[in-house]
Amino acid sequence: AEQIGYPVIIRGGFALGGKGSGRATHAEELTELCKVAFVESPHVLVEEDLTGWKEIEYEVVRDSADNCITVCNMENVDPLGIHTGESIVVAPSQTLDNTDYHMLRSLALRVIRHLGIVGECNIQYALDPRSRAYRVIEVNARLSRSSALASKATGYPLAFVAAKLALGATLPQLRNTITGCTSADFEPSLDYVAVKVPRWDLQKFRFVTDQVTSEMKSVGEVMAIARNFEEALQKAIRMLNIGADGLYPVPFQFPDLTREVKRPTPRRIFAVAQALRSGWTAEEVSIATGIDRWFIERIATCATMADTLEQSTFRVLDHPTLRHAKQLGFSDAAIGSLMRVDAHAVRSLRIQHGIVPSVKQIDTLAGEFPAQTNYLYMTYNGTADDCASVNASTCSAPMIMLGGGPYSIGSSVEFDWCCVQATHELQKQGHRVAMINSNPETVSTDYDECNDLFFEELTEERVLDIVERTAAKGVVVSMGGQIPNSLAPKLARHGVHIIGTTSENIDRAEDRHKFSELLDTLSIDQPEWREFSDLQKATAFAEQVSYPVIVRPSYVLSGAAMAVVHSSEDLEAYVGQSAFIHKEAPIVISKFEQGAKEIEFDGVAQDGMLLLYAISEHVENAGVHSGDATMILPPQRVNLETLRRLKIIARSIAHALDISGPFNIQFLAKNNRLKVIECNLRASRSFPFASKVTGHNFITLATQALLHTADTNARYQTVDLDHVGVKAAQFSFSRLKGADPRLGVEMASTGEVACFGQNAEQALLTALLAVGFRMPKKNILLTIGSLEDKVDMLPAMQELIRMGYSLSATKHTHEFLQGRGLSSALLYKLSENRSPNIQEYLEKRRVDIVINIPTHSTPRERTDGYYIRRLATDHGIPLITNVQLAKRLIEALAQEDLDTLPLLSWPGIVDRTV
Known part of the structure; x- marks a missing residue:
């Protein structure tokens, strides 16, 4: 670092997603960054700081005969210093001149030949925008x-090739x-632009910094395809499903614009959009952000159109202006909002005047050869359709499958x-299927998985267009998660046939008031709520x-901010943090059932008749989101009478809602009483x-149920199995600096695994x-908040000592153990500023695992417990924050x-049971 001069970039060797990377401006920062990087990697790279340079990528393939082509080049809209996975990316590059493009292309071919790579590789460049200086950042000789x-942006099947x-x-x-009709030895030619935008969910984490850096924090991404950058960017923003109709109207307030x-954050693109409507010039924004002026000028074009629409009267809106707005990517909803009219009025007007999108195809040829x-994809920058396959007069009408949209916390590969x-299954039954989805990471957006793939936004406007x-037969909304499910009533109002359970019954399950009334009618218990x-x-x-009690806003942008509150002071603080409540934005309060077990019921019904079901129990008690909970199937600690009553209640709900297709019911079980939390008809x-x-296969049968072709006489065994499955959540707290790694009612996991065992302990x-949890070898740190939890954990702690583990504990936990004749070493908390200190032990990795059980109070500040959890996470030490999971783990280690x-x-073990 001293040799090349500060600032420098630190990167962990062999680390994915920029993990452990950062920018150091002096030796002290370098030391701190290296400590973090060495947790994940055996060595670090110290590199020249190129912050502010352009980042360009090329995808190259080469065969054993030295034939070599570049498949795609991509340009990051954000400058270097922001991880490419965190940046808006455009393909093909938009700001390179011919000389720069071919210089970098030639270099890419030379590199892959020099390295002798056979197959595919990715090469990343830094390019100085003020000169033709460049650096090769890295070469990935893999997919x-x-x-x-690149594969989705071009249509070139990179993995296959x-x-x-x-x-x-x-x-x-x-x-x-x-x-x-062409060979793979043919560089794709694009007559469109593809724009990728990341999806973040940082608002779900307390204390996390929202600054976007060289380390990835995004959980998903979308890709939009159009004939110009403006249209593609606005489509991509809508695809994110964060409540934005595009760049305008800007959905956020910026007190300090x-x-x-x-400052690079997930909201900066909207701050740029706001600045351009607030008097900033494109040059000023470009200097402030480091983003090439060409991109800023394209956004400025949208800002000018937003001004025009806002200052115009809808009754006298001229058709050229409306068409131009659509060509710039403005949705009907955005135009309506800017002009203070309903989106459906905008839709009616443009259809009346023939302003409809064209259907274009991705063929890798840019129309050079007929194919x-x-x-x-669909665009307003076209005059005719490219293909006949979407014309109902020349092809059978399809069923439309709505995909899940971007991966986010709560919606991931499970729905894909x-x-x-x-x-x-629909194809097997003879139906043509058109898939609509916007996520380039999915299998569903592979063009060979369906009859027609529309790489498009999952919005009311675009689904109606398709x-x-x-002339689709109908739309399947029950497979892709909450995004398509929420479109059901909107589509039904336009006369679209919803395949499976009706939109009216979907609404009865989704609407809290209607569902509560239904449960009362059926004499089914539920937690009290208002x-x-x-x-x-x-x-x-x-x-x-x-x-x-559990408190949640009845409607919150991009996900519910739920919390468990334990006092009136906590409730008042929650309302203050969530914004002022009023008639248009009420809060929902429901009784929180302490000590209750949560049970999942996944089912398939046809015409209200239950056909197939599976019951899973959560290891963690209620209070941990079902997406974060450790699940066991079949349930091990639910008695037969409870299982029988679960099935009776599920049958009753399925019949009342006349379900045809998949559904899920979440139950609370306590003292042999069952309460229904919610029912999702998807x-x-x-x-x-x-x-x-x-x-x-629950989905195969559910699809048959959608079509009313399922065998109602078939019987399935799902309870008495010869094996046990456990689903465990994967968390990314180590990437989310500052976030509190404790579990709660708001989902925090970014992935999951499932494993089998001959019993629950093996599977767990x-x-x-x-999920990368390292089992303890010797030293365990215990810090347990409440006396109730200490008593609950006592047998497990006794078992740890019996197994030969050495226990360390904070003061009150240590005294509790000592009072019961159990030995432990006392470690002082950070605030106590004494040795031996927890921070010293964790930094020196003298602890194998931390069991930190927080108190039930709602934390409003960074407590000692928070710092213990954060230190464990930052130093790669396994952490457990739940009593039930800690007890089950200790039982499993003992057995x-x-x-x-x-x-x-799999499927061998399952075949023996089935």
Whole structure:
């Protein structure tokens, strides 16, 4: 660092997603960054700081005969210093001149030949915008995140071609699978632009910094395709499903606009949009952000149109202006909002005047040779359709499958699996299927998984466009999660046929008031709840049902900010943090059932008749979101009478809602009483898990139920199995600097695993190992908040000592153990500023695992417990924050030998049961 001069960039070797990376401006910062990087990697890279340079990527393939082509080049809108996974990316590059483009292309070909790579590789460059100086940042001689994006952006099947080349084929021998009429030795040509925008969910984490850096924090991404950058960017923003109709109207308030423009965060694109309508010039914004002026000028074009629309009267809106607005990517809803009219009025006007999108195809050829493909997008910058496959007069009308949209916390690959499985079953039954999705990371957006792929936004406007253009038989909304499910009533109002459970019954389950009335009618118990627009009345209700209570806004942008509150002071603080409550934005308060077990019921019904179900129990008690909970199937600690009553209640609800298709019910069980939390008339995130553990494909049967073709006489065994499956959550707290890694009612996990065992203990240990949890060898730190939890954990702590573990504990936990004759070493908290100190032990990795059970109070500040959890996470030390999970883990360690855990194959183990 001293040799090349500060500032420098630190990167952990072999770390994905920029993990452990950062920018150091002096030696002290370098030391701190290296400490973090060495937790994840055996060595670090110290590199020249190129912050502010352009970042360009090329995807290259080469065969054993030295045939070599560049498949795609991509440009990051954000300058270097922001991880490419965190940046808006455009393909092909937009600001390179011909000289720069071919210089970098030639270099890419020279590099892949010099390295002798056969297959596919990705090369990343830094390019100085003030000169032609460049640096090769890295070469990935493998398929990468960028490879997936390039493949979807061009239609060139990179993974397929790379596999064939590895087996000895040459590029001229391979057919281009999307066209069928050209060879793979043909560089794709694009007559459109693809824009990728990341999706973040940072608002779900307390204390996390929202600054975007060289370390990835995004959980998903979308890709939009259009004929100009403006249209593609606005489509991509809508695809994110964060409540924005595009760049305008800007959905956020910026008290300090200058700071928001200069500071890279998930909201900066909106701050740029606001600045351009607030008098900033494109040059000023470009200097403040480091973003090339060309991109800023394109956004400025949209700002000018937003001004025009806002200052115009809808009754006299001229058609050229409306058409131009649509060509710039403004949605009907955005135009309506800017002009203070309903979106449906805008839709009616443009259809009346023939302003409708064209259907264009991605063929890798830019129309140079005639080709018919099923990879489609829609644009207002076209005068005719590219293909006949969407014309109902020349092709059978399809069923439309709505995908899940971007991966986010709460919606991930589970729903994509459901969409793909359902698509295959529909095709098997003779139906043509058109998929609509916007996520380049998914299998559902592979063009060979369906009859027609529309790489498009999942909005009311665009789905209606496609339904009308294809004369679709109907739309499947129950497989892709909450985004398509929430579109059901909107589509139904336009006369669109919802395949499966009716939109009216979907609404009865989704609407809290209607569903509550239904449960009362069926004499099914539920937690007490009310909706409030007044803090005083809310407090009175909370005191009436007794604290703790769960509080959530009835509607919140991009996800519910739920919390468990234990006092009127906590409730008042929650309301203050969530914004002032009023009639248009009430809060919902429901009684929180302490000590209750949460149970999931995944089912398939046809015409209200239950056909197939799976019951899973949560290891953690209620209070941990179902997406974060450790699930066991079949349930191990639920008695037969409870299982019988679960089934009776589920049958009753399925019949009352006349369900045809998948559904999920969440129950609370306490003292032999069952209460229903909610019912979702769609596939749940646990459907793939239930399908694989039981050996019965829930989605295949659910798809048959949608079509009313399922065999109602078939019987399925899902309870008495010879094996046990455990689903465990994968968390990314180590990437989210500052975030509190404790579990709660708001989902925090970014992935999951499922593992099998001959019993629950084997399955649990295997699942925890699969998410990277290192089992303790000797030293365990215990810090348990409440006396109730200490007493609950006592047998488990006794078992740890019996097994030979050495226990360390904070003061009150240490005294509790000492008082019961159990030995432990006292460690002082950070605030006590004494040795031996927890910070010293964790930094020196003298602890194998931390069991930190927080108190039940709602934390409003960074406590000692927070710093213990954060230190453990930052130093890669396994952390458990839940009593039930800690107890089950200790029981499993006592019962099973980690060295002899059986390796069970799937589907082999399931076949023996089924």
